[in-house]
Amino acid sequence: EAMEHYHKVLGGKLEMFAADEHGRPGPAAQGDPIMYAQLELDGVVIVASDGQPKYPAKVGEHIxxxxxxxxxxxxxxxxxxxxxxxxxxxxxxxxxxxxxxxxxxxxxxxxxxxxxxx
Structure with a gap:
């Protein structure tokens, strides 16, 4: 959701990736759990991923x-x-x-x- 919002605000090309059955990243289909997302704009790439269940992101520790x-x-x-x-x-x-x-x-x-x- 965050990367979709940043895409709306910043523009560029947004791609979502999911893991296949072997854990390799590939284009995500609708409803797939997202492994990571990348937003490319003017030669700059922003890559983001969620925390993992064992290591969730904590508010206040963001960049x-x-x-x-x-x-x-x-x-x-x-x-x-x-x-x-x-x-x-x-x-x-x-x-x-x-x-x-x-x-x-x-x-x-x-x-x-x-x-x-x-």
Missing amino acids: GLQIRGSDRAQLSGIFDGLADGGQVKMPLTDQPWGTAGWLTDRFGINWNIDIEKS
């Missing part, structure tokens, strides 16, 4: 991510999309070096969005 660039309209849209259902910690605010905002998305992931001065 934070930063997106930086100079396209104000694009990055403002990304900020708004990630904030949907989440919590804005600092709205996009002008800083001496550009504009910055900070939020926690609805999946508990922290995001910093930095818009560089043109």
